[in-house]
Amino acid sequence: xxxxxxxxxxxxxxxxxxxxxxxxxxxxxxxxxxxxxxxxxxxxxxxxxxxxxxxxxxxxxxxxxxxxxxxxxxxxxxxxxxxxxxxxxxxxxxxxxxxxxxxxxxxxxxxxxxxxxxxxxxxxxxxxxxxxxxxxxxxxxxxxxxxxxxxxxxxxxxxxxxxxxxxxxxxxxxxxxxxxxxxxxxxxxxxxxxxxxxxxxxxxxxxxxxxxxxxxxxxxxxxxxxxxxxxxxxxxxxxxxxxxxxxxxxxxxxxxxxxxxxxxxxxxxxxxxxxxxxxxxxxxxxxxxxxxxxxxxxxxxxxxxxxxxxxxxxxxxxxxxxxxxxxxxxxxxxxxxxxxxxxxxxxxxxxxxxxxxxxxxxxxxxxxxxxxxxxxxxxxx
Amino acid sequence: xxxxxxxxxxxxxxxxxxxxxxxxxxxxxxxxxxxxxxxxxxxxxxxxxxxxxxxxxxxxxxxxxxxxxxxxxxxxxxxxxxxxxxxxxxxxxxxxxxxxxxxxxxxxxxxxxxxxxxxxxxxxxxxxxxxxxxxxxxxxxxxxxxxxxxxxxxxxxxxxxxxxxxxxxxxxxxxxxxxxxxxxxxxxxxxxxxxxxxxxxxxxxxxxxxxxxxxxxxxxxxxxxxxxxxxxxxxxxxxxxxxxxxxxxxxxxxxxxxxxxxxxxxxxxxxxxxxxxxxxxxxxxxxxxxxxxxxxxxxxxxxxxxxxxxxxxxxxxxxxxxxxxxxxxxxxxxxxxxxxxxxxxxxxxxxxxxxxxxxxxxxxxxxxxxxxxxxxxxxxxxxxxxxxxxxxxxxx
Ligand SMILES: Cc1cc2nc3c(=O)[nH]c(=O)nc-3n(C[C@H](O)[C@H](O)[C@H](O)COP(=O)(O)OP(=O)(O)OC[C@H]3O[C@@H](n4cnc5c(N)ncnc54)[C@H](O)[C@@H]3O)c2cc1C
Numbered sequence: 001x002x003x004x005x006x007x008x009x010x011x012x013x014x015x016x017x018x019x020x021x022x023x024x025x026x027x028x029x030x031x032x033x034x035x036x037x038x039x040x041x042x043x044x045x046x047x048x049x050x051x052x053x054x055x056x057x058x059x060x061x062x063x064x065x066x067x068x069x070x071x072x073x074x075x076x077x078x079x080x081x082x083x084x085x086x087x088x089x090x091x092x093x094x095x096x097x098x099x100x101x102x103x104x105x106x107x108x109x110x111x112x113x114x115x116x117x118x119x120x121x122x123x124x125x126x127x128x129x130x131x132x133x134x135x136x137x138x139x140x141x142x143x144x145x146x147x148x149x150x151x152x153x154x155x156x157x158x159x160x161x162x163x164x165x166x167x168x169x170x171x172x173x174x175x176x177x178x179x180x181x182x183x184x185x186x187x188x189x190x191x192x193x194x195x196x197x198x199x200x201x202x203x204x205x206x207x208x209x210x211x212x213x214x215x216x217x218x219x220x221x222x223x224x225x226x227x228x229x230x231x232x233x234x235x236x237x238x239x240x241x242x243x244x245x246x247x248x249x250x251x252x253x254x255x256x257x258x259x260x261x262x263x264x265x266x267x268x269x270x271x272x273x274x275x276x277x278x279x280x281x282x283x284x285x286x287x288x289x290x291x292x293x294x295x296x297x298x299x300x301x302x303x304x305x306x307x308x309x310x311x312x313x314x315x316x317x318x319x320x321x322x323x324x325x326x327x328x329x330x331x332x333x334x335x336x337x338x339x340x341x342x343x344x345x346x347x348x349x350x351x352x353x354x355x356x357x358x359x360x361x362x363x364x365x366x367x368x369x370x371x372x373x374x375x376x377x378x379x380x381x
Numbered sequence: 382x383x384x385x386x387x388x389x390x391x392x393x394x395x396x397x398x399x400x401x402x403x404x405x406x407x408x409x410x411x412x413x414x415x416x417x418x419x420x421x422x423x424x425x426x427x428x429x430x431x432x433x434x435x436x437x438x439x440x441x442x443x444x445x446x447x448x449x450x451x452x453x454x455x456x457x458x459x460x461x462x463x464x465x466x467x468x469x470x471x472x473x474x475x476x477x478x479x480x481x482x483x484x485x486x487x488x489x490x491x492x493x494x495x496x497x498x499x500x501x502x503x504x505x506x507x508x509x510x511x512x513x514x515x516x517x518x519x520x521x522x523x524x525x526x527x528x529x530x531x532x533x534x535x536x537x538x539x540x541x542x543x544x545x546x547x548x549x550x551x552x553x554x555x556x557x558x559x560x561x562x563x564x565x566x567x568x569x570x571x572x573x574x575x576x577x578x579x580x581x582x583x584x585x586x587x588x589x590x591x592x593x594x595x596x597x598x599x600x601x602x603x604x605x606x607x608x609x610x611x612x613x614x615x616x617x618x619x620x621x622x623x624x625x626x627x628x629x630x631x632x633x634x635x636x637x638x639x640x641x642x643x644x645x646x647x648x649x650x651x652x653x654x655x656x657x658x659x660x661x662x663x664x665x666x667x668x669x670x671x672x673x674x675x676x677x678x679x680x681x682x683x684x685x686x687x688x689x690x691x692x693x694x695x696x697x698x699x700x701x702x703x704x705x706x707x708x709x710x711x712x713x714x715x716x717x718x719x720x721x722x723x724x725x726x727x728x729x730x731x732x733x734x735x736x737x738x739x740x741x742x743x744x745x746x747x748x749x750x751x752x753x754x755x756x757x758x759x760x761x762x763x764x765x766x767x768x769x770x771x772x773x774x775x776x777x
Contacts, residue, residue: 299679
């Protein structure tokens with residue numbers, strides 16, 4: 001059980017870090033926060049050139065065929081650099097199409113993802129924010145000839161405005177409940193009847209509320225089996241969650257580094273604040289947490305990659321990272337003192353994003369409920 | 382990276398489990414539950430069979446008297462035995478490894494076979510009444526006098542009634558910086574001038590799945606004369622011996638298991654047991670807490686695998702071992718305190734049918750906190766992480 005990086009994993013990490021230090025310095029995410037497009041097309045195309053967008057996509061469709069652990073390493077670095085690109089949402093949807101799509105869908109969509117031509121996103125959550133519960137999916141898609149007609153509202157959709165296509169989770173079977181009757185549809189974001197409004201948030205990244213008013217989607221766009229899409233959703237959710245967890249861990253590690261550096265040079269009472277045990281121990285604990293976040297999340301990614309049961313591993317990763325990263329970036333602020341509250345200091349770029357990410361893709365309680373099911377068995381048994 | 386054991390490692394685990402099913406008899410288990418640290422006859426016989434299979438000191442290097450085997454194999458063997466409630470690591474900690482590494486041929490020939498047979502029991506004499514965390518600040522002395530050393534001082538907590546020798550760290554040179562003037566001595570308990578006083582602990586019973594006995598001891602050294610051959614390693618090498626020994630005790634499978642038993646055991650308990658009509662496992666608040674503990678435990682498992690792998694790959698350990706020595710003990714404390722809430726008044730029971738798992742949780746409630754103090758306190762460990770891992774400046 002060699003939980004450490006191997007040589008090629010280390011190499012990927014190093015090379016991605018070098019590129020992003022150059023291509024995505026803190027000024028870039030800062031500038032993109034007020035840019036209506038919400039991402040940097042230059043960086044996006046650079047990533048395509050470097051093969052990063054197809055890293056974990058199948059070789060026959062323009063990808064490199066590497067596993068989720070590699071994608072995790074890349075995601076951690078993107079989180080570290082706060083790279084302002086629609087990477088997480090595009091990969092979440094693309095990996096779902098790669099895993100569950102028809103040959104035609106794969107051949108049509110995946111090469112465009114790898115080349116940077118297509119941006120994808122996904123829409124699952126509605127009013128009820130529970131993330132792992134099919135009961136929270138109520139948006140109806142009604143059959144009409146060769147089409148399914150979507151009506152309803154999705155929340156927290158990443159980069160909807162920039163995206164070309166969106167995977168939408170909906171109920172295709174009227175009167176169904178639970179995991180039955182759910183389907184996943186690939187929807188063109190320029191379809192008639194679609195409209196989006198910004199969900200302005202502390203990360204100042206692009207999140208939308210998307211309203212569907214009689215949006216027609218050809219039945220050929222069902223990803224997976226009609227009415228039996230919940231397993232596709234579960235797999236999508238697991239990948240998205242683990243990737244967000246590692247992205248969050250990468251960003252958090254950088255925030256800790258900034259705090260450590262600051263504490264070596266800021267003096268109080270005639271000595272560097274980093275020499276005060278209260279702060280030193282706070283940072284020591286934060287280091288333990290960040291290491292833990294990475295270990296537990298890489299295990300989840302590795303299990304997903306190997307096709308092993310991973311629900312519990314994904315959920316413990318997200319429960320742990322959500323809680324610890326949130327506290328860790330707060331610690332980084334506390335070490336800085338008042339200056340961390342200012343707009344100018346770059347640290348807030350990490351603090352705002354990590355704090356926002358920690359709230360997404362399932363609450364700590366929800367994920368722990370799934371862990372409890374694994375270790376204690378389901379309730380009422 | 383890779384997060385699973387190889388088929389070969391899994392096969393070893395199966396073999397160990399089969400061995401345990403056959404040879405870990407109720408007699409062995411009751412010896413394990415007994416007071417004191419002596420190795421009972423049934424345990425001794427079982428150890429003999431383990432030696433035949435090459436499972437004893439499996440992962441220790443050959444120059445340490447081990448099999449030079451794979452550390453992961455060692456992990457698996459220890460994990461399975463410890464889980465079964467049998468501690469097979471007796472006597473192989475600090476004393477054993479440093480005698481093999483730094484002892485003279487004469488010392489090795491004398492101590493090692495006797496330690497393996499259980500005839501020599503070392504008590505560890507680091508801590509003094511004046512302090513343990515600031516180990517190099519100790520006050521006991523050994524003064525060279527011709528072919529002898531004269532030892533004076535007091536050691537606390539180390540040893541017990543069956544201890545035959547104290548392995549003590551004392552000052553041999555008061556005129557050099559404090560870490561440089563220390564040396565280790567192996568002092569027989571029956572040497573003139575040595576007195577031993579047992580110290581009763583508030584947790585007054587030894588137990589399987591524990592990590593402290595019911596007794597510790599105080600030893601007093603009054604003009605104790607020992608030959609030069611009682612010194613282990615060079616004069617002034619004491620700090621190096623002590624820290625290398627402590628580093629072994631801070632990480633690895635034993636600590637991992639001892640800090641995670643409670644979480645594993647409360648899960649086992651909750652899965653099968655109810656209190657009357659109330660099954661705590663159905664309570665969503667309990668489930669949330671258990672999942673939190675489980676996740677912390679998983680993080681600890683991965684940290685343990687990380688340092689094990691670093692040793693295997695010869696990667697220098699920087700902050701990883703003190704990190705484990707913080708996370709494990711802290712988890713341990715959070716676990717028992719959460720268990721105290723989950724099991725409520727049943728937690729306090731240490732005996733009788735009403736006591737969950739034979740009173741293990743009650744015993745543990747008394748001593749869980751101490752895992753964060755012994756072998757380098759969590760505070761001293763955080764200092765190490767801060768300085769070595771983060772490069773933060775020293776305080777004061
Ligand atoms: C059951 C039991 C078995 C033991 N077995 C042995 C044994 O076999 N051999 C042996 O030598 N000893 C043994 N000990 C002693 C143990 O190692 C010491 O208790 C331990 O090292 C702490 O030392 P102390 O008790 O003197 O506490 P102190 O060193 O006085 O520490 C008191 C508190 O101050 C904190 N502290 C100290 N320095 C700092 C600092 N720089 N920054 C922040 N906080 C600090 C500590 O973390 C602790 O919380 C045993 C103790 C017990 C209870």
